[in-house]
Amino acid sequence: MISSPDSPIPRNSPRVTIVGAGRVGSTLAQRIAEKNLADVVLLDIVAGMPQGLALDLMEARGIELHNRLIVGTNDYADTSASTIVVITAGLPRKPGMSRDDLLKTNAKIVVEAAAKAIAHSPQAIFIVVTNPLDVMTYLAWQATGLPRNRVMGMAGVLDSARFETFIALELGVLPADVKAIVLGSHGDLMVPLPRYAHVNGVPVTELLDAPTIERLLERTRNGGAEIVQLMQTGGAFFAPASATSVMVESILLNQSRLLPVAAYLQGEYGLADIVIGVPCRLGCGGIESVLELTLSDEERSALQTSAQAVRQNIDRAQEVLAGVNS
Ligand code: TXD
Secondary structure (H helix, E strand, O other): OOOOOOOOOOOOOOEEEEEOOOHHHHHHHHHHHHOOOOEEEEEOOOOOHHHHHHHHHHHOHHHHOOOOOEEEEOOHHHHOOOOEEEEOOOOOOOOOOOHHHHHHHHHHHHHHHHHHHHHHOOOOEEEEOOOOHHHHHHHHHHHHOOOHHHEEEOOHHHHHHHHHHHHHHHHOOOHHHEEOOEEEOOOOOOEEOHHHOEEOOEEHHHHOOHHHHHHHHHHHHOHHHHHHHHHOOOOOOHHHHHHHHHHHHHHHOOOOEEEEEEEEEEOHHHOEEEEEEEEEEEEOOEEEEEOOOOOOHHHHHHHHHHHHHHHHHHHHHHHHHHHHHO
């Protein structure tokens, strides 16, 4: 079968829709196609932009040696029957802006995107990327009405990768040999767990002293802001796209990878009716299980503080949305 960007995608290939063809969205489309994971539909409100990006990515296929289709569109009808929907639509941070400043604008965008996407892909698993991440994931879960295993947010994989990067740079070791996990909300109140970090099995606490670890943690907490400050226009997108692609891959290939994911909790970690970053096993059903780690009192209370901040912002977002609907 011969396919062009204008022809329907053959149904034997999984399809990933990315809502928001900005920097994260378009880079993610590239990663998914070049890792040969799925065909991609890039959707944006800006007319012509996703179509142009899709054509550009299609023209790289012969060079990059893959045959995945990338379609750009402004119409949700073209996203039908997607296996995964990733929502990156929204505004990114400007210098000095917190992720929560984005709350009002992005709440409306994400709710609309989730509702429209689920209407065309009722079987899809949703991954939210838009900030403020935990709140937007909660709103997408509500807007889709899906069971909790099928709606999740990407932040922990990125925050963990940042912590791993800083550890690798400090020690001068291969980044892939460093493993770390960051829980909690995506923001200043994230909860890194240095006692679980290791370099090929050697605990980081054996390799670095406490003040150094604290310095690296602080840099991790400010990881997003550091890049926004340097770039001045927009924020990080290469590592966020890589982090999202790992989640997409684990779901599409049913890899059951254990990854920190923003998940809707129903009592785990003593938290309920909240979305927050926790270790999850990701497979073809989405979140297949939530792993409850034994936390110290300090870690547990940091997670609770993180959850309280998310709760406040969920309430604020609900007020904003209620205002829109009244
Ligand atoms: O760890 C994480 N979760 C994050 C989150 C890491 C990096 C970026 N993070 C957040 O993702 C960031 O704060 C933003 O909220 C989103 C997207 O970031 P990106 O850098 O890709 O922003 P862009 O380049 O501005 O792209 C956003 C696109 C842009 O093309 C808009 O036209 C589009 O979203 N947009 C829409 N598309 C569809 N529908 C609607 N309503 C819409 N509104 C804007």
